[in-house]
Amino acid sequence: MTNFIQELTWRGMLHNVMPGTEDQLNQELTTAYLGIDPTADSLHIGHLVGIMMLKHLQNAGHKPVALLGGATGMIGDPSGKSQERNLLSEQELRYNQEAIRKQLSKFLDFDSDAPNKAILVNNYDWMSTFSFLDFIRDIGKHITVNYMMAKDSVKKRIASEEEGGAEGMSFTEFTYQLVQGYDFLHLYKTHGCKLQLGGSDQWGNITTGTEMIRRMEGGKAYAVTCPLLTKSDGGKFGKTEKGNIWLDAEKTSPYTFYQFWINADDKDAERFIKIFTTFTHEHIAELIAKHAEAPHFRLLQKTLAQELTTLVHGEERFNFAIEASQILFGKGTKETLEKLSDADFNAIFADVPQYQVEKSKFDAGVPVLDLLAVETDMLKSKAEARRLVQGNGLSINQEKYSNVEGLITKDQLLNGKYLLIKNGKKYSVITILES
RNA sequence: GGGGGGAUUCCAGAGCGGCCAAAUGGGGCAGACUGUAAAUCUGUUGGUUUUCACCUUCGGAGGUUCGAAUCCUCCUCCCCCCA
Known part of the structure; x- marks a missing residue:
């Protein structure tokens, strides 16, 4: 005991x-x-x-x-x-x-x-x-x-x-x-x-x-x-821009929950793993040592995220969160996107801003700049959209898109329904409305 | 009460009457790098536009001028100094 x-x-x-x-x-x-x-x-x-x-x-x-x-x-x-x-x-x-x-x-x-x-x-x-x-x-x-x-x-x-x-x-x-x-x-x-x-x-x-x-x-x-828990950057623990991180999957998706722990910085991860897991003293010391050897693997964050996500949401949801993370941050390609079911797609991008465009607009193809600034208000102006594209900051369906004059056509829609837009590091999803 | 200084694009802060959409720095946003980090470097930072160009902007309202952020008048608000 x-x-x-x-x-x-x-x-x-x-x-x-x-x-x-x-x-x-x-x-x-x-x-x-x-x-x-x-x-x-x-x-x-x-x-x-x-x-x-x-x-x-x-x-x-x-x-x-x-x-x-x-x-x-x-x-x-x-x-x-x-x-x-x-x-x-x-x-x-x-x-x-x-x-x-x-x-x-x-x-x-x-x-x-x-x-x-x-x-x-x-x-x-x-x-x-x-x-x-x-x-x-x-x-x-x-x-x-x-x-x-x-x-x-x-x-x-x-x-x-x-x-x-x-x-x-x-x-x-x-x-x-x-x-x-x-x-x-x-x-x-x-x-x-x-x-x-x-x-x-x-x-x-x-x-x-x-x-x-x-x-x-x-x-x-x-x-x-x-002690009241703090973050090393001075921010409030457990709060993100979007508010509280809840344990209820309906309020905070398991993916967001997982990401919360993954994003802890090194200092915090070390404190958090002691607090939020029941690992032994020895095991934690070992993890910390390993983490220090190869900080970029972020072993502490991953272990922490795994423990808690599994505990709160179960193994299946945890695996899915990993998968989603890889699509968003790893080498997710157009192919992996196409393999996703609608349900998975929606789950992964549930926390991402959504826009809607009518399908008929794509018949003749939509100019990229219009898509970003006119059909949706993702960007404030076409000038801004142009800068983004010229600056190589736009990806559509995980592929860099740098043609300012390009047209987006039906062929580019994922499953005929979605476009995954990446503006810098920010994702948005455009859903196509049947009309 | 007397004297002086100022109000500029997100912020700070330049700005000979034409070459000013307006220097520079910060911030923001992108790119490279990277660990979904930090630091660094690069680009960008009113709108429409392929370009040219045009439109809206320099506290407010008028005026002078071919032309004003820049000159004049009045107004509003800030700051400083002397009593």
Whole structure:
């Protein structure tokens, strides 16, 4: 059995740990929970760090609890300086919960008979029937405002108001830490949960929980946080220009998901592989060494992408993502394109801008420049299109096209339906409409 | 209140009344190189156009002139100095 704290430490996933936590973990099978916002019907990779903490925890023989913040998600955590949230209907909430459970089960063991199998709970179940009066009487009494005010997340919001900056902090948000703290207390009482995991921004909220357990139950509970994940270029982890990378294949195609990991730069890949895989210390050291020998093979990125894409989307989708990548970045030729079925073609180019042109236009052939700038608004003007073609920047169906006066005819259509246009490094697809 | 300087194409910043669609740098976009990276080098960077050429653009409105981003008048907005 591995030592959870040591495991997190070498993986670079340990930010802060409450004294005594390691002893607690060594002493008995410990139940630990992590909160997840159920605001959508899918997790995105920003959630993944937390989930991996649970996974490493489970691998270390302890029992993970994933807590969906059905109740807390309605309030909005002030430490994320997020806007106030919208209320989810219970129906939406349950739907999201089921979808998220499915995704979580790819990472965690929910179904075996093991004593440390994971469970999923939703704080809506115990918070929704808790009356305001009961809450302030039973819970609020035990925590002083002075204590709550001392939290960084609260201080920051109040200070920013005094500077005339933000719009202050609502009472609802102020209460957030009590609600989250109560979750911990509740799980402590009902599941014997003694440890809460979270991002480093959660420390303040977690300690409110341990404080409640101490004051109200005379119990001892612990906290472990991990650093917030950053990218070495300073960008936000898990975000692309197009938004979040979701685990749901409908929201983010497996190809895009795969590409996200492939595109990690070397520095990040090294950190990520420690965080997002369960490979051993030795195996990872070996991978890093191999990568350093031949960085252009990008072994780390490929391994990382393979592990996660396979885990989340399955082997078949992973293979397809590779195939798609080769077509887009490798030596994909016109021949390989022609071999693709419509379904595959659409899947590969699903994330690429689409344009439509009527088929009849091709009867006489369409001048390239018109195709780019008139029939579609791919380029702003014919002058720009001309520059592109003259600059050798245009490919049609993966073949360089440099004839400014050229006509595009029916013969060039892939499967009689598509044109794959490559403008520099950017792809676009023109779909031919039957008319 | 007095005096002075400025507003230029995405940004910064040149620009003798004709040779200015406007130097140069940055950024953008392409090409080469490369690891779907970084750096570097090359080309390009208002529109129509094969070329010639034409059209729209230099804070706004007028004017002088064969001709104005460049001269004059008024207006708007910025900056600096002295009180």
